[in-house]
Amino acid sequence: MGYRKSKSAALPGLQELVGTDLKTGTFRPLYVLAGEDTLRVEQVVERIRKDALGEQGAAFNYHVLQGDQADIGRVLQLALSLPMFAGRQVIWVKHADRLLAGQEAQDRFEAYAKKPVPETILILSAEKVDRRKKWVKAVGDGGFLFDFSPPTGEALVQWVLKAARKEGLPLGAEEARVLCDLVGNDLMSLKSEIDKLALLVEDSGRPMSAREIAGIIMDQAALEGYEITANLAPGHAADVLRTWFRLQEWGRTAYEIAPLVLARVRRGVLLDACRRAGWSDQEIGAATAQNPWSFRYYEPMIRGLGPARLRRSLETALACDRALKSSPLKPDIILEKTIADLCAAPGEDA
Numbered sequence: 001m002g003y004r005k006s007k008s009a010a011l012p013g014l015q016e017l018v019g020t021d022l023k024t025g026t027f028r029p030l031y032v033l034a035g036e037d038t039l040r041v042e043q044v045v046e047r048i049r050k051d052a053l054g055e056q057g058a059a060f061n062y063h064v065l066q067g068d069q070a071d072i073g074r075v076l077q078l079a080l081s082l083p084m085f086a087g088r089q090v091i092w093v094k095h096a097d098r099l100l101a102g103q104e105a106q107d108r109f110e111a112y113a114k115k116p117v118p119e120t121i122l123i124l125s126a127e128k129v130d131r132r133k134k135w136v137k138a139v140g141d142g143g144f145l146f147d148f149s150p151p152t153g154e155a156l157v158q159w160v161l162k163a164a165r166k167e168g169l170p171l172g173a174e175e176a177r178v179l180c181d182l183v184g185n186d187l188m189s190l191k192s193e194i195d196k197l198a199l200l201v202e203d204s205g206r207p208m209s210a211r212e213i214a215g216i217i218m219d220q221a222a223l224e225g226y227e228i229t230a231n232l233a234p235g236h237a238a239d240v241l242r243t244w245f246r247l248q249e250w251g252r253t254a255y256e257i258a259p260l261v262l263a264r265v266r267r268g269v270l271l272d273a274c275r276r277a278g279w280s281d282q283e284i285g286a287a288t289a290q291n292p293w294s295f296r297y298y299e300p301m302i303r304g305l306g307p308a309r310l311r312r313s314l315e316t317a318l319a320c321d322r323a324l325k326s327s328p329l330k331p332d333i334i335l336e337k338t339i340a341d342l343c344a345a346p347g348e349d350a
Contacts, residue, residue: 233304
């Protein structure tokens with residue numbers, strides 16, 4: 001088939017896909033891109049589309065489907081059909097874990113994965129896949145499964161520095177770490193914040209120092225997710241929901257915002273627990289690999305929820321995380337219910 005399966009016990013990831021398929025232009029008939037690195041998933045899919053189809057071929061032979069809206073019959077019908085006026089077609093199914101939630105869908109996809117159509121490049125992306133499932137083992141054995149987990153730690157900082165250089169943004173290592181602490185390791189959100197900072201520097205008409213940029217990073221109020229967690233308090237569900245609806249109008253989705261909110265709830269609980277144990281902010285920062293400057297963004301949530309409700313918020317966050325992966329409800333509804341649960345007035349706890 002022109003490609004080799006990895007001999008490593010670990011799943012092949014972005015570097016192997018770039019170094020083999022994208023470098024040589026020899027594409028597999030099936031890709032399952034599993035992980036939360038949605039930015040680089042989109043970049044890889046776009047590169048495959050351009051290289052495999054060209055601009056003219058994409059007009060007829062490039063299809064994008066949503067896994068929570070399409071069904072397996074529709075996907076396989078497209079995959080088995082012949083491309084129009086070209087030798088190949090590309091089909092991308094987003095949120096494929098929802099497409100393959102049922103056993104019948106998994107069985108039908110597993111059968112296809114054992115004998116995929118060579119004229120079709122079928123790409124499935126999902127933030128999480130259960131490696132115990134038979135269909136996941138089938139795509140792994142076929143050499144079609146790739147791990148797209150986002151970078152962490154120093155690798156994440158280096159990614160931010162590289163992305164900033166591409167935008168002409170004079171970001172220092174310390175400022176990059178602060179940005180990572182505030183936004184997390186969601187590359188899409190990090191790229192959005194870097195773009196905003198680059199525009200601010202351009203609009204200023206002069207180069208900004210790293211200190212000035214650090215001030216903007218720390219003080220800007222547009223960091224999505226913090227606007228929600230800052231207002232979390234009993235009886236304030238309407239205020240938080242208004243913030244979410246505004247972010248939604250700006251094009252943000254529950255798949256983007258929910259993980260940010262849940263991560264910040266967990267960090268707020270950890271920060272409060274460590275402080276109650278007598279740790280200083282510097283000690284907490286060193287132990288949790290966070291910048292103490294970022295703790296100011298957790299203060300309103302900690303005060304608003306209070307100790308008891310803050311601890312219970314962990315259970316709410318865990319329930320939301322599970323529901324996003326397995327519930328038939330739409331992710332918007334799940335996030336809004338989570339906000340209502342977190343902000344339930346006394347006596348209204350779910």
